[in-house]
Amino acid sequence: MVQRQLFFWMILFAPCLTLGQSPIVYRPIAMPPAVTAAVSTQVVFSARIGSVATVIPTGVQLLQVDAVGNVLNSAASLNDQGLAGDDLPGDGVFSTTITINETQPTVLYWQISAAFRGRLRRSLSQVIALEVTPASFPNGPTRPDSTNVVIDPETNQTVVCNEIDLTFAPGTASSAISSLVSAAGGTILGRYWVDSLSWECTKLRSLVVEHLCLRRHVRPSKLRR
Secondary structure, eight states: OHHHHHHHHHHHHHHHHHOSOOOOBOOOEEESSEEETTSOEEEEEEEEBSOTTTEEEEEEEEEEEOTTOOEEEEEEEOBSSSOTTOOSTTSSEEEEEEEEOOSSOEEEEEEEEEEETTOSSOEEOOOEEEEEEOTTSOOSOOOOOTTSEEEOTTTOOEEEOSOOOOOOOTTOOHHHHHHHHHHTTOOOOOOOOOTTOOHHHHHHHHHHHHHHHTSTTOOGGGSOO
16 A cells, blocks of 8 residues: 555656756856966856756856766856856856866867756756867957058048958867968957857847947947947
């Protein structure tokens, strides 16, 4: 009789723990998204959790994985308390800061794992890559050379010459970028990131651009989108 009751309870409650759509852990971002080999660099990892009401606050982990998602180690715990790189407490974005100091160029892969109340399995984010580049490859923005300028004959405005912005597909290796730029006779001056912006940030930036365009001194063609 006891065994039958136990079996009945297992059938009754197990589906409540396993069925249904898993809570979402959105694609994490790393800032900066690339670091330089042999340079100790603090990197902030952040990810939005889709079900803040049920997430276990101490159960959000940063995992170092391989390219296909096999776990290598648990690197750190994330928090939503405004600590260790977390910007705003209680906003549903969990963050942590770790120090990376790889001696040689490589690619490191990361994933966020989160535990939720009432669920047997943890939710996993997408795997993201963080490239460790050679010392010769710049990973930050550089100001344009204001001494190397010409007059635009159409607008009669002063513009920087011999410097252009190029956009590469996310995940393009620094070695491939260096080869392409070198083949064209160019030199890499700096690097800035656009693919790490969330949808909310992109929308906010668009609103700012639209607001600026209302000013009579701002020309849309001169804004870097």
